[in-house]
Amino acid sequence: MAVLSSARPVRKRDVVSRICAGLLGGYVAASAVSMLLARVSPLSRPNATAAAILSTSILYLLAILWSFSARSPSRAWLALAIVTLVSGGLTVGLIALVSRS
Amino acid sequence: MKGSFRSSMQWLHIWTGVCAGWIIFLVFFNGTAAYFKQEITTWMKPEITAATDPAKSVEGAVAFLAAKAPDAGTWTIRVPDDRNPVSEVTWRPRPMPGAAPVEDDDDDDRASPDRRATIDADGHPLAARATQGGDYFFQFHFALHYLPLLVGFILVGLASVGLMVALTTGVISHRRIFADFFTLRLRHGQRSWFDAHTTFAVLALPFHVTITYTGVAILAFFAMPWAVFANYTSPRTFYAEIMSRPQPPKLSGQAAPLVSVNTVVNSAEIIWNGGRAETIRIINPGDASAMIHVDRRATGLIASDPGNTLTFNGVTGALDKTSPGRSAAAAATFAVFGLHEAHFARPALRWLLFLCGALGTAMVATGLILWTEKRRRKLLDPGYSREGFRLVETLNVAVIGGYPATTAAYFWANRLLPESYPSRADAEILCAFGCWGLLLAWSVVRPNRRAWIEVLGVASFLFLILPIVNAQTSSRGTVANLMSGDLLYVGFDGVLLAIGLLFAAAFWTGRRLSSRTTPALPHGASSPGLTVLEGTE
Numbered sequence: 001m002a003v004l005s006s007a008r009p010v011r012k013r014d015v016v017s018r019i020c021a022g023l024l025g026g027y028v029a030a031s032a033v034s035m036l037l038a039r040v041s042p043l044s045r046p047n048a049t050a051a052a053i054l055s056t057s058i059l060y061l062l063a064i065l066w067s068f069s070a071r072s073p074s075r076a077w078l079a080l081a082i083v084t085l086v087s088g089g090l091t092v093g094l095i096a097l098v099s100r101s
Numbered sequence: 102m103k104g105s106f107r108s109s110m111q112w113l114h115i116w117t118g119v120c121a122g123w124i125i126f127l128v129f130f131n132g133t134a135a136y137f138k139q140e141i142t143t144w145m146k147p148e149i150t151a152a153t154d155p156a157k158s159v160e161g162a163v164a165f166l167a168a169k170a171p172d173a174g175t176w177t178i179r180v181p182d183d184r185n186p187v188s189e190v191t192w193r194p195r196p197m198p199g200a201a202p203v204e205d206d207d208d209d210d211r212a213s214p215d216r217r218a219t220i221d222a223d224g225h226p227l228a229a230r231a232t233q234g235g236d237y238f239f240q241f242h243f244a245l246h247y248l249p250l251l252v253g254f255i256l257v258g259l260a261s262v263g264l265m266v267a268l269t270t271g272v273i274s275h276r277r278i279f280a281d282f283f284t285l286r287l288r289h290g291q292r293s294w295f296d297a298h299t300t301f302a303v304l305a306l307p308f309h310v311t312i313t314y315t316g317v318a319i320l321a322f323f324a325m326p327w328a329v330f331a332n333y334t335s336p337r338t339f340y341a342e343i344m345s346r347p348q349p350p351k352l353s354g355q356a357a358p359l360v361s362v363n364t365v366v367n368s369a370e371i372i373w374n375g376g377r378a379e380t381i382r383i384i385n386p387g388d389a390s391a392m393i394h395v396d397r398r399a400t401g402l403i404a405s406d407p408g409n410t411l412t413f414n415g416v417t418g419a420l421d422k423t424s425p426g427r428s429a430a431a432a433a434t435f436a437v438f439g440l441h442e443a444h445f446a447r448p449a450l451r452w453l454l455f456l457c458g459a460l461g462t463a464m465v466a467t468g469l470i471l472w473t474e475k476r477r478r479k480l481l482d483p484g485y486s487r488e489g490f491r492l493v494e495t496l497n498v499a500v501i502g503g504y505p506a507t508t509a510a511y512f513w514a515n516r517l518l519p520e521s522y523p524s525r526a527d528a529e530i531l532c533a534f535g536c537w538g539l540l541l542a543w544s545v546v547r548p549n550r551r552a553w554i555e556v557l558g559v560a561s562f563l564f565l566i567l568p569i570v571n572a573q574t575s576s577r578g579t580v581a582n583l584m585s586g587d588l589l590y591v592g593f594d595g596v597l598l599a600i601g602l603l604f605a606a607a608f609w610t611g612r613r614l615s616s617r618t619t620p621a622l623p624h625g626a627s628s629p630g631l632t633v634l635e636g637t638e
Contacts, residue, residue: 023259023262027325030325031325031327031328032327034325034327034328034331035327035328035330035331036331037328038328038329038331038332039331039332043429043430044428044430045332045333045342046339046342046343046428046430046431047428047429047430048332049328049329049331049332049333049339049430050343050430050431050433050434051430051433052328052331053318053321053322053325053326053328053329053434054318054321054433054434054437056318056321056325056327056328057262057265057314057317057318057320057321057325058314060262060317060321060325061262061265061266061269064262064266065110065113065266065269065270068109068110068112068113069106069109069110091331094331095331
C-alpha cells in the first residue's frame with residue numbers, strides 16, 4: 001500500500017482512515033499512555049499527574065505523526081490499539097492492585 | 102524509506118496547514134493583539150485618564166462595593182498597575198447554605214457584566230463607554246466568537262493540534278532549513294511565497310514552538326486531563342492539591358466593620374519587601390469572619406501565578422497565614438500558562454513577543470497563499486477539481502485580507518457609535534462582523550485577483566484613516582498625544598499606521614502585478630481560479 005506523498009495519488013479511503021487513526025485513535029492512545037505515566041512515575045502524586053498532563057500533547061503529536069507515516073493505515077491502527085490496550089490495561093491493573101498515596 | 106517518510110510528512114504539513122490554517126490565522130492574529138489587551142481596553146475607553154494614586158482608587162473600589170454589593174460573598178479588586186490605570190472590581194454572591202462552595206477560579210475576566218465595574222484613579226465608578234476592549238481579542242483567540250464556548254473551544258483546540266502537527270512536519274520535511282533561512286527570492290511567484298513562508302517560520306521558530314506547545318498544553322488541561330484519573334478519584338482533589346487555595350471561612354452572622362483595605366495592602370507589600378499587590382479578594386465582607394487575601398503581582402516571574410498569597414483577618418487586619426510554597430507540579434503548570442500569557446513581559450519584551458506573533462501570523466498567511474500558488478498550474482488540467490481551489494482562494498482573501506480590516510472596523514465602531522447606544526459593547530462587535538460579512542461576500546462574487554486588491558485596499562484605508570478618526574472623536578489626537586508624551590496613544594497610532602502601510606504596500610504590489618500579467622485564460626465562470634496574484638511565470 002502506497003505511502004502518502006504529494007507526488008503519488010492517494011486513495012480517499014486510506015486518507016480518511018489515517019485521519020481517524022490520528023485524531024481519534026491518537027487521542028485515546030495518548031490519553032492511555034499519559035495515565036500510565038502518571039501512575040508509574042516515581043514523582044509524588046500531584047507532580048506525576050501534572051507532568052503526565054503536560055506530556056499528553058507531545059504523545060498526541062507523536063501518535064498523529066505515526067498514523068501518517070506508518071506503511072499502511074491498518075498498521076497505524078494496529079500499533080495505536082496495542083499501545084492503548086497495554087497501557088490502559090496496566091493502568092487499570094495498577095489502580096486496582098496498588099494503592100498510591 | 103527515509104525519502105518516503107519525508108514525503109508523507111510533507112503531505113501531512115500541506116494538508117493540516119490548509120485545513121487548520123484559517124482558524125490558526127485568526128488565533129495568531131488575535132493572540133498577538135491580546136499581548137496588548139490591557140492597552141487596547143484603555144485606548145477603547147478614552148475617558149480613562151492616567152493613574153494618580155492606586156491607594157485612592159482601591160479605597161474608592163471598597164466604598165463602591167460596600168454600597169453596591171454589601172451582602173456579597175466575595176469582592177475582588179484588581180489593583181491599578183503600570184499597564185492598567187484603573188481598578189477592576191467584581192463581586193460574587195454568598196454561596197447558598199448547604200450548597201457546595203463555588204470553586205471556580207477567581208478570574209475576573211469571566212464575571213458577568215452585572216457583577217463587575219471599573220473604578221477610576223480618583224475612586225469613582227468610571228463613566229466610560231461600554232466596550233469589550235482588548236478582551237474581545239483575548240476571547241476570540243481561544244474560543245472564537247458568536248459560537249457556544251464549547252464549540253469554539255473544540256474548533257480552536259483541533260486547529261491548535263493541527264498547528265502543532267504542521268509545525269513539526271514542516272521542520273521534518275524541510276531539507277535545507279539553515280540555507281533557506283538566508284534565501285529570499287523576490288518576484289519569483291511561487292518560490293517567493295515559499296521563501297517568505299520559511300523565513301517567517303524559521304526567523305521566530307523558538308517562539309512558534311514555545312507558543313504552540315504551551316497553547317496545546319493549556320488546552321490539554323481541559324481537553325485531555327485523563328492522567329488525573331490514574332491518581333485521583335476526582336479532579337477536584339488534584340486541583341485543590343495544586344492550587345492550595347484556602348477554604349473560605351464560615352459566615353458567623355455577626356456584623357463587624359471591615360478593616361482599611363489599604364492598610365492590609367501596605368502590610369503585605371512590606372512583607373514582600375518590594376513586591377506589589379495584584380489582586381485583593383475580600384471574603385465575607387462586613388461579617389466578623391471576614392478574610393482578605395492579597396495576591397502578589399507576577400512581574401519578573403514566568404509563572405502566571407507566583408503563589409505568594411497572604412491572608413489577613415478582615416476585621417483586625419492581622420496576618421493570618423502565608424500560602425505554602427508552590428509544589429513542583431504547580432510551578433511547572435503555572436510556568437506553562439505564564440509562558441503563553443506572558444504576564445511577566447516588561448514593555449521591551451512585550452513588543453518583541455508582539456513582533457514574533459506578527460511573524461507567526463505572516464507565516465500562516467504566506468503558507469495559505471503558497472497552497473494556491475502551487476496549484477495554479479494544475480487548473481489547466483481539466484480533471485482538476487476547481488471547487489476546492491476556489492474555496493481556498495476565496496477564504497484566503499476573506500480571512501487574511503478581510504479579518505484585519507474587521508478589527509479596524511471594530512476600532513472605528515468604538516469611536517463612532519454614540520455613547521448611549523443600546524448594548525453598545527455588542528454593537529461594536531456586530532459592526533466588526535458586519536464588515537467581515539461584506540468582505541466575505543465581496544471575495545465570493547469578485548474574481549479572485551480583483552478581490553485581493555480591493556480587500557487589501559479597504560484594509561489599508563481603514564487602518565490609515567483610523568488615527569484621524571480618533572483625533573476627531575476623542576480629543577486625544579496624535580499631535581496632542583505627542584506633546585503630552587502619552588506613549589499608549591502614540592504607540593497605538595504607530596501600530597495602526599504600520600499595519601495600514603503594510604496593507605497599502607500589498608495593495609500597490611497587487612495592482613502593479615495585475616496590470617502587468619496576462620492571465621493564461623480569459624476570465625469567466627469556467628476559470629475562476631486562473632488569476633495570478635504575484636509573479637510573472
